[in-house]
Amino acid sequence: MIATIIRVSLLHLRRDRVVQAMTFLLPIAFFSIFAAVFGGRGGGGAEVRVTVGVVDEDRSEVSARLLGALERETGLTVSRVVKTKAGELPLDRERARTLVQGGQLDVAVVVPKEFGKSFPGFAPGGPEIELLADPSNPIAPQMVLGLLQKVGMTAMPDLFARGSIDVFERYAGALTPQQRAAVDGWEKGLAESAQKGPGKDGKAGSGAMAGGLVRTKVVDVIREKAPRTGIIAFYAAGIGVMFLLFMTSGAGGALLEEAEAGTLERLLTSRLGMGRLLLAKWLYLTLLGFGQVTVMFLWGALVFGLDLWSHLGGFAIMTVVTAAAAAGFGLVLATLCRSRQQLGGLSTIIILIMSAVGGSMFPRFLMSEGMQKAGLLTFNGWALDGYLKVFWRNAPLLDLWPQVLVLCAVAVVFMAAARLLARRWEAV
Amino acid sequence: MKPLLVTLAQKSFGDTVALAGVSVELGAGELLALLGPNGAGKTTLVRAIAGRVRLDGGSIEIGGRPADDPGARDALGVVPQEVALYPMLTARENLEVFGRLQGLAGPARREAVGWALGWTGLEGRAGDLVKTFSGGMKRRLNIACGVVHRPRVVLLDEPTVGVDPQSRERIYEMLAVLRHEGASLLLTTHQLDEAESRCDRVVIVDHGKVVGEGTLGELVERLFGGRRAVTLTLDRVPDTAVAGLEMEAGGRAGRALLDDPVEDLPALLARVRAAGHEVEDLALHRPGLGAVFLSLTGRELRE
Numbered sequence: 001m002i003a004t005i006i007r008v009s010l011l012h013l014r015r016d017r018v019v020q021a022m023t024f025l026l027p028i029a030f031f032s033i034f035a036a037v038f039g040g041r042g043g044g045g046a047e048v049r050v051t052v053g054v055v056d057e058d059r060s061e062v063s064a065r066l067l068g069a070l071e072r073e074t075g076l077t078v079s080r081v082v083k084t085k086a087g088e089l090p091l092d093r094e095r096a097r098t099l100v101q102g103g104q105l106d107v108a109v110v111v112p113k114e115f116g117k118s119f120p121g122f123a124p125g126g127p128e129i130e131l132l133a134d135p136s137n138p139i140a141p142q143m144v145l146g147l148l149q150k151v152g153m154t155a156m157p158d159l160f161a162r163g164s165i166d167v168f169e170r171y172a173g174a175l176t177p178q179q180r181a182a183v184d185g186w187e188k189g190l191a192e193s194a195q196k197g198p199g200k201d202g203k204a205g206s207g208a209m210a211g212g213l214v215r216t217k218v219v220d221v222i223r224e225k226a227p228r229t230g231i232i233a234f235y236a237a238g239i240g241v242m243f244l245l246f247m248t249s250g251a252g253g254a255l256l257e258e259a260e261a262g263t264l265e266r267l268l269t270s271r272l273g274m275g276r277l278l279l280a281k282w283l284y285l286t287l288l289g290f291g292q293v294t295v296m297f298l299w300g301a302l303v304f305g306l307d308l309w310s311h312l313g314g315f316a317i318m319t320v321v322t323a324a325a326a327a328g329f330g331l332v333l334a335t336l337c338r339s340r341q342q343l344g345g346l347s348t349i350i351i352l353i354m355s356a357v358g359g360s361m362f363p364r365f366l367m368s369e370g371m372q373k374a375g376l377l378t379f380n381g382w383a384l385d386g387y388l389k390v391f392w393r394n395a396p397l398l399d400l401w402p403q404v405l406v407l408c409a410v411a412v413v414f415m416a417a418a419r420l421l422a423r424r425w426e427a428v
Numbered sequence: 429m430k431p432l433l434v435t436l437a438q439k440s441f442g443d444t445v446a447l448a449g450v451s452v453e454l455g456a457g458e459l460l461a462l463l464g465p466n467g468a469g470k471t472t473l474v475r476a477i478a479g480r481v482r483l484d485g486g487s488i489e490i491g492g493r494p495a496d497d498p499g500a501r502d503a504l505g506v507v508p509q510e511v512a513l514y515p516m517l518t519a520r521e522n523l524e525v526f527g528r529l530q531g532l533a534g535p536a537r538r539e540a541v542g543w544a545l546g547w548t549g550l551e552g553r554a555g556d557l558v559k560t561f562s563g564g565m566k567r568r569l570n571i572a573c574g575v576v577h578r579p580r581v582v583l584l585d586e587p588t589v590g591v592d593p594q595s596r597e598r599i600y601e602m603l604a605v606l607r608h609e610g611a612s613l614l615l616t617t618h619q620l621d622e623a624e625s626r627c628d629r630v631v632i633v634d635h636g637k638v639v640g641e642g643t644l645g646e647l648v649e650r651l652f653g654g655r656r657a658v659t660l661t662l663d664r665v666p667d668t669a670v671a672g673l674e675m676e677a678g679g680r681a682g683r684a685l686l687d688d689p690v691e692d693l694p695a696l697l698a699r700v701r702a703a704g705h706e707v708e709d710l711a712l713h714r715p716g717l718g719a720v721f722l723s724l725t726g727r728e729l730r731e
Contacts, residue, residue, distance in 0.1 A: 262510030266573070269478045269506045270529035271498070427482050428441075 018345060029353070049369060050140045051077045053096045053108040060116025062159060066148070066214070067111065069155035073147050079105075093132075100132045100221050101393055106140035106365070108132040109148070119152075119159060119214070128215040134222050136234060136392050137365050141218050152214035158188070222392060233307075233391035234384075236300040238360040240293045241322060241383045242351065247292055248285050248323075248330030249347035255281065255334045256343060264425060274422050282327045282415060289323030306391075313397055314390030321407040322383040328414025329379060335421035354378040382406045429492040431456055431503075431581045431612040432477065438485035439472055446472040448636035449486065452614075454581065459603065459613045461623035463717075464633040465725055470616050473633070474583050477614075478506045490581055502531060505579035505611075509586040511566045512573075515559035519550050519569050522558060523576050530577035544572040547602055564595030568602065575606065582606060584615035588622065600626055624717040632724050640724045647720045652685065657719055658693060659683045660700065661709035670703050672696055680708075685715070 096108035118126030300306035358380025386403030
């Protein structure tokens with residue numbers, strides 16, 4: 001008896017390729033994608049490379065050596081210039097701030113005037129290096145902060161030593177001529193050693209002195225403009241877009257239910273044609289999607305302090321185009337699938353993959369370069385970029401044009417595909 | 429001008445010929461039954477009239493206009509076999525939706541919906557969700573949604589399938605009202621008794637062709653002339669065949685067609701007795717639609 005039931009189940013499994021794929025291929029696909037997203041294997045760039053702009057206001061030997069050493073760090077892409085229509089311009093504090101706010105740079109390092117004179121910072125006071133950072137990316141400033149301490153010591157051990165002796169002399173009295181000669185020789189050796197770079201073991205030198213001797217402070221260039229927006233905006237957008245896709249694919253499935261129930265046949269024998277039917281469904285789903293995302297952001301504003309009110313224009317634009325594209329997505333899937341069951345399986349797979357790669361579950365800027373680029377192939381990636389521009393970067397509405405253009409194009413392509421696929425329900 | 433005129437309709441799906449030159453006429457106020465075994469081409473013909481199948485050849489005219497003419501479409505009402513309603517809408521809302529889709533607006537739509545609710549006897553349930561309705565009520569509303577715009581020609585695909593006799597009677601009363609108001613009805617059914625007793629004429633299709641057409645009397649006369657059918661019930665299932673008697677498979681009932689009952693019946697009864705059987709029951713009648721159908725298609729309708 002038991003064997004008979006097992007045999008029946010196996011026969012069903014053998015004849016249902018969708019179930020086979022869901023059982024065996026889907027877990028492998030998900031494992032691979034999540035491993036790539038969170039494990040840093042995305043093809044075309046296994047490491048997260050941080051883009052850093054450097055501004056040298058000090059123009060001292062200290063700042064030159066410090067920033068030079070920073071440029072040699074392999075985990076960073078360091079730039080001293082900004083490309084504009086007028087050509088390349090040297091980075092200054094304001095340009096760097098704008099680039100970080102706009103997301104073109106992860107972090108900007110500004111070495112202020114007089115920094116070199118007070119280096120190393122054994123004594124309190126004195127100017128600090130400023131790290132202009134976007135708090136939506138908490139890893140990049142911490143990484144650069146650590147590297148600054150490291151290169152401060154490994155690239156300038158002689159300057160550290162000189163600073164130490166200066167402090168010693170200030171509190172213990174001047175060195176004798178013999179002591180001074182010995183210290184000068186030691187400092188020279190340290191400087192030469194720093195010029196040679198890392199040793200055979202790959203280490204740049206001792207890290208024993210790490211502990212904030214390169215005085216640095218992190219400056220949040222986003223919150224200073226919009227103090228109440230934060231990570232909540234990211235999650236509202238991420239979760240909102242993911243559930244928008246779930247909603248539209250589910251609601252789009254009403255088309256399949258109507259086909260099964262016979263109401264579609266009845267509709268198509270009336271004055272209504274397939275084109276107008278799809279258009280009506282698309283408008284409805286767009287409206288519903290707009291409502292869904294609006295409710296989520298309103299909740300975020302009321303309960304979590306999300307600053308919706310000062311971003312209403314950008315929110316409305318992004319939500320309309322995102323809902324329109326998501327509505328097209330739902331209709332494409334509904335017209336592609338032959339049954340509600342197929343739609344449920346396929347939409348879940350696609351939405352979870354797009355959400356993982358596109359950044360709904362994990363910020364794209366923390367992914368490897370390859371995965372960041374892959375994210376641009378997803379619906380979520382473009383939608384989230386737009387929402388982050390609005391809520392995080394306070395970008396002007398005109399800056400949203402790439403996202404708006406892509407999402408509008410996606411909506412048009414999806415609707416065209418849905419129209420073609422829906423021909424199977426038309427007169428034969 | 430005929431309300432519906434199908435002329436030499438042809439349609440193939442790949443190598444399968446669904447319609448091989450079917451011609452059908454529907455007269456004004458007529459109730460015409462379209463019969464045929466499964467796969468005969470009935471559904472294809474009905475869908476072609478409804479504009480859901482494009483013919484390879486032939487033509488369809490509704491009220492003298494080509495079937496794809498918008499005016500022709502407005503003159504046509506289609507009632508599908510499935511209960512194609514929105515269960516989460518009320519009866520009134522369903523009627524309004526399908527009325528709108530058929531071009532009704534404003535007071536005309538309100539008047540039509542009111543008429544349909546009265547016609548179906550659902551005024552008292554107009555505001556209830558359709559999902560709470562009985563099967564018979566859903567069937568009635570299903571028909572109403574197809575005719576809410578008061579078309580001149582109505583296609584009904586198995587309108588009484590799965591309903592109890594009382595509901596069936598109610599549905600035929602509704603159809604009688606439509607006919608009285610001048611609509612012409614074409615219905616497909618597997619209920620031979622309904623077709624025989626309710627319809628003016630029948631068209632029988634098989635293998636994509638019309639194999640018989642006319643009133644029941646005409647068909648019987650054409651096929652059987654003065655012959656009569658006799659049905660015998662024997663005392664037990666016969667071991668051997670009785671000449672001239674076609675037995676029901678595994679049963680005690682058999683039937684025969686008699687050219688001259690007065691002469692042929694005694695001879696048949698004698699053969700039964702000679703085979704060792706007694707006759708428990710006997711009925712003599714004119715051949716009905718079942719016999720016509722069997723004679724024309726070689727199959728029972730349920731096949």
